[in-house]
Amino acid sequence: MKTAFLFPGQGSQAIGMGQALAEAFPAARAVFEEVDAALGQKLSRLMFEGPEAELTLTANAQPALMAHSLAVIRVLEVEKGLDLARDAAFVAGHSLGEYSALCAAGALNLAETARLLRIRGDAMQAAVPVGEGAMAALLGAEWELASEIAREAAQGAVCDVANDNGGGQVVLSGDKAAIDRACAIARERGVKRAIPLPVSAPFHSRLMAPAAERMRAALADAEIRAPQVPVVANVTAGPVSDPEAIRKNLVDQVCGSVRWRESMLWLGASGVTRFIECGTGKVLTGIAKRLVAGSDAVSIGTPEDVAAHGD
Incomplete structure (x- = not known):
């Protein structure tokens, strides 16, 4: 049985995300503290307490969703003995979730991922005047x-x-x-x-070209390592492990289509029968169940989920 770990995208954020996990597990708290330090902002307080309008801002929602996803991964590693290189055949993330997937697989470190997503969120918001x-x-x-x-x-x-x-x-x-x-x-x-x-903006369209150029500059300086497991990229709907190909895909992704249906079908055709969505919400869990016949898909975002599905 092959397993793929999935990481959600923007729209799944919600007040209280990750709070119970942080209260229950030191490993989760450590992730939120590192992201807060990298951004110079108490993002975790915004995640736990709101206000919702501020959390929904693209520049906050993107690193917040990544932080919750990575907190789940770290908790599974510490509490359940997860070894992604051993236990996962592939990872994949929806839009910003691709950064979460890369971080989980060791291609990007946590602080760098948070900073890149803050730049990405700011750049995408600034690319097109509000309302246009x-x-x-x-x-x-x-x-x-x-x-x-x-x-x-x-x-x-x-x-x-x-x-x-x-x-x-x-x-x-x-x-x-x-x-x-x-x-x-x-x-x-x-x-x-x-x-x-x-x-707040027309994401994944050609209007995002200014944001793509900002990400090209930001990613040029980022250290990207070969991931421990292949990452199924949004823009190609296929696996990638080469750091320079990953860098190019992340630039192309800003304006390109998120080919999630094709990605899920590719994973199913590659023998994946178990999907584990890490972080906030259950959107990708539902999609996986619909697209990959006979698959088992679960979401893990709370201490209860860790207890029920973490093995």
Whole structure:
């Protein structure tokens, strides 16, 4: 039986995330303290107590989600004897979760990962003035139909497929007017629902080009090592272990599509039958169960989860 560890992306954050874990396990507290020190900010207090509006800011949500995910990994290592190199065939993370996966696999150290995600969050927020970009989820549309709708809606503006999450959920991103057109076209084409998303910027679209350049500069100075287990990259939906390929993928990922459906299908085809989502929420657990027939998928984010699923 092959196991893959999964790491959630933005949108899963919630007040109280990681708090019970920190109260129960010194290993978790140590992760939050190291992230706080790396950022020069009491991010853990914001995670535990809010306010929600501040936690939701991209520059805070991204390192916060990573911190909770890595706290879970460290607790499993100390309390349950997890050895990722021995116990995992692959790791994968959704958008910012790819940084969590790389950190868990030893390609990036924790402090560097926190700093990179703070830069990434700031850069993505600053790339497009608030109100000019938008994102929308098409429910009941597969990749091909969503791509057709995006092309038809663009009309000279940007309308890109940002996330292919599988199970008939595809997210579009781009100029607000184009996204509004795409929602209208989707309804005309029989898509079940077209839902504008409450996001602060058009992530994973060509409008993020300024952020990609900032990440290129930040990643050029980052020490990236070969991961202990292969990381399935968002932009290629395949495994990567070469540090320079990882560096390139992380730059390309800022504007590129998150090919999560293909990533999960690739993992299933590679023999993975067990998925363990580490951190906040259960979104990726649900997707894995839908996409990989017969798979066992669990999420671990609390002391109770560690006790129930940590072996």
